[in-house]
Amino acid sequence: MNPTDVTIDAATRQDWRTRLLLRRLERLQSGTLELLLPDGGRACFRGAVDGPSARVKLHSSRLVSRLVTGGALGLAEGYMAGEWDSPELAVALELLHRNEASLRPAVPALAWTGKMLGRLRHRLRANSRRGARRNIAYHYDLGNSFYARWLDETWTYSAALFAYPEQPLAEAQRAKYQRLLDRLAPRPGEHILEIGCGWGGFACYAAAHADVRVTGLTLSEEQLAFARKQAEAAGLSDRIAFVLRDYRDVTQRFDHIVSIEMYEAVGEAYWPDYFAAIRAALKPGGRAALQAITIDEAGFELYRRRADFIQRYIFPGGMLASPSVFGACAARAGLDERERAFFGGDYARTLARWDHRVTAEREAIVAERGETFYRMWRYYLAYCTAGFSSGHIDLMQIVFEQPGAGE
The missing domain is CATH 3.40.50.150 (Vaccinia Virus protein VP39)
Incomplete structure (x- = not known):
């Protein structure tokens, strides 16, 4: 598969959490994502396969910490907290879902713990x-x-x-x-x-x-x-x-x-x-x-x-x-x-x-x-x-x- 076509403003590489996020998004394989960053920078990722095209505005790099510890649930909680937005939210989520396998990181200890706690919480809500x-x-x-x-x-x-x-x-x-x-x-x-x-x-x-x-x-x-x-x-x-x-x-x-x-x-x-x-x-x-x-x-x-x-x-x-x-x-x-x-x-x-x-x-x-x-x-x-x-x-x-x- 051809590599992702990436365009990134140089100034956006200053914050370590932003750099971590951008490196992960470079693995995008399908569709196009335009990312507007908190410092005013812009990054664009275009996968080799046609797919949805979305724009996401990142308001706070705290979202990256949520993604590391919570994965997809962290993405949702970050949206609820106002840390990111998209003018077409459903399209942005479809784009991310279609790229889930390539964007998903190896599960660190913190994320594994979060997943286990989530499973436990779910089981405690059983439908007796x-x-x-x-x-x-x-x-x-x-x-x-x-x-x-x-x-x-x-x-x-x-x-x-x-x-x-x-x-x-x-x-x-x-x-x-x-x-x-x-x-x-x-x-x-x-x-x-x-x-x-x-x-x-x-x-x-x-x-x-x-x-x-x-x-x-x-x-x-x-x-x-x-x-x-x-x-x-x-x-x-x-x-x-x-x-x-x-x-x-x-x-x-x-x-x-x-x-x-x-x-x-x-x-x-x-x-x-x-x-x-x-x-x-x-x-x-x-x-x-x-x-x-x-x-x-x-x-x-x-x-x-x-x-x-x-x-x-x-x-x-x-x-x-x-x-x-x-x-x-x-x-x-x-x-x-x-x-x-x-x-x-x-x-x-x-x-x-x-x-x-x-x-x-x-x-x-x-x-x-x-x-x-x-x-x-x-x-x-x-x-x-x-x-x-x-x-x-x-x-x-x-x-x-x-x-x-x-x-």
């Missing part, structure tokens, strides 16, 4: 029944007023499916709901269980458009109260029941099951329980339609050995499976797979819409929660966008069937 309620509250009970600032009118906090790029977000969310319903093909009056009902968007859509009954499970007090009010306002309370209940505590059987981006919060140790609960709750011949974020097969083993930014700051106790691991877990539980399809590009587009709304609400969010929280949330959205754009993560809709129809 008590832990699951705590972890869900950490994320979803931030307050409905916060989510109202950037979710669309359907109050849907999962990927939409777009028929065309400019399609209104609410319309694309309803298209996602309809596709899941189409996979189930429920008959009027049948009973659907939704594991992880959020603010009630799918349940209300299904009850209104498919003439079915829906029981929605949540562990969030904030979501529960809102979902019940939404169903009542839509005149659907007679067909929808929202309950505060763990999926492991379901004893009733249902005609079909839907679970939209919920398994991600379950945790790897509890995946067998999750799929066993789905099988136990499905009537013979019933179908389960799941929408799930997956991680690429090649990166799964490395990912599962270290706690990342999402697990540390956004979804404590969470974990992604690769498509093959996801399917194998379901098969071991006795579920028959019927189909799967992937929509990673739609998630990247959904995240871009959310980020646009969050950015527009910056002043209000900072006033309520502070600058660090605002930067953390923007990093979260950009981090996910970069993952979908690079193919590191993907969005899967997958359908399972309970064996034994007619028994």
